[in-house]
Amino acid sequence: MAKYSKAQWRPIPINYTSGGQSSVRGLVVHIMAGTLAGTDSWFRNPVARASSHFGTGKTGAIYQWVDTANRAWAQANGNSSWLSIENEGKGGDALTSAQMDRIAEVFAWVHKTYGVPLQVASGTSGKGLGYHAMGGSSWGGHTQCPGSRIVAQLPQIVARAKRLAGSAPVPKPSYAPFPGAAYFKGSPRSALITAMGKRLVAEGCSAYSSGPGPQWTESDRKSYAKWQRKQGFGGTDADGWPGAKTWAALKVPTV
Template sequence: MGSPLSPDRLLAALRAEGVNVIEYGSWRTRDRGTRGAGWGPINGVIVHHTVSSGTDSSVELCYDGYAELPGPLCHGVIAKNGDVYLISAGRANHAGVGDGDVLAAVIDERPAPDPSEGTVDGNAHFYGFECVNLGNGSDPWPPEQLDAIERSAAAICRVYGWSAASVIGHKEWTNQKTDPRGFSMQTMRERIDRRLDHAPSKPVPAPAFEPFPGVDFFRSRPWSPIVTAMGRRLVDEGCSAYAEGPGPQWTVADLRSYAKWQRKQGFSGSDADGWPGRVTWDALRVPKV
């Protein structure tokens, strides 16, 4: 049990555990703090799946929410490549009501009973991580994503001095949910406990990547070394539509190559029109020039 972490402490804890963190939008101030039972005391971590595909659309959904459930819908979105997008440091609409006996077990750090009641507002007590997965039991969980789940949960447990018994799946909080589906939460807790038995991993050095220059930058069809660096990364990722180059002048070949990258990230239709967006740009990791 403890007070919520400040945005800086949350970010530092994740990075100290070796998590590749991407700060998304106004995550430091975006929350649902005026709703429900408030935010805190903090008692644990809940792991979810998004029932969606594609990093960009999943992050946007969790950040914005929808008419029936306003965002943020979690604190971090864990992509299939292991990147963790922070979208809130405050109260988030992720847990909903759950079983008070489960909360008591989490607080005591003992095995939780099967949930049967919905009497406690979990949004006040748990950090939540949404993991990009269709949740159909056949959508794969890449090793990089499972590693990021382990590291993210361990980071929070380490700050508060908890064991992995403080980490549960959404389906272990309420009998109204089935997530996460496709891996064992018990096995994940064993992984987290093994990690907590050792000092945290060294932080992953933050490479010097080009920040997203904005949609208008590309629509102006610029001449820039950023375009060259982007094109080279697209070639490295097997997304080339270049007959020659790439070069510094934005061309149709850049547009077509970037559309291939968007499709590789799971997007289609107007979401794969070739104009770079922030989430796919961050995922491409264009070296700073």
């Protein structure tokens, strides 16, 4: 048996082949054209004649319906040598970041369990992370599954899987350079102010702007002063105006 420990185990009694997984070339990404709950119900219906090994929800839930030693009914002639993962959504959608994380986690597990290389599959005769439409008519002719937006996300999923598997360095975060104290005196509006405000909210401030749009306001200054004091700064370093030291401590991401 091969069950992925981080998935919610929801075995289905029908619509799969016991055993029959001759080899594992990789993991195939699908789109449900529906919800995770609806797909879970459909796979238990004898009329469906369909199933998948795994499934993700938009908010990050992960189900496993079929043991990977068994053959799920997901991509016709590809069932015997490829595992499958369905994803909540409809054609034309992109995957959420949470879904990409879950797929990356499953793919890293497939890599460790079956030796599948961490790469985007070049086709049905290749190995790696694939997608339903790449199989053409022999895989059921689902040329719009999972859709071009999701196919474009596959390299990002592979990169996440590599980091999880320890085969790629974790990129260092990039932080915005301090724009200088004078920058804030004129109540500027900019993407940098928005990014700074989001960091303050993430740090526990309840709000970061009282004015329209991404503008540095008196409300921002008070929130920043409160945050500065919380971090142990005092004197002119806790006056509500960004300085070089407190800016470095806030770690505003590059915009």
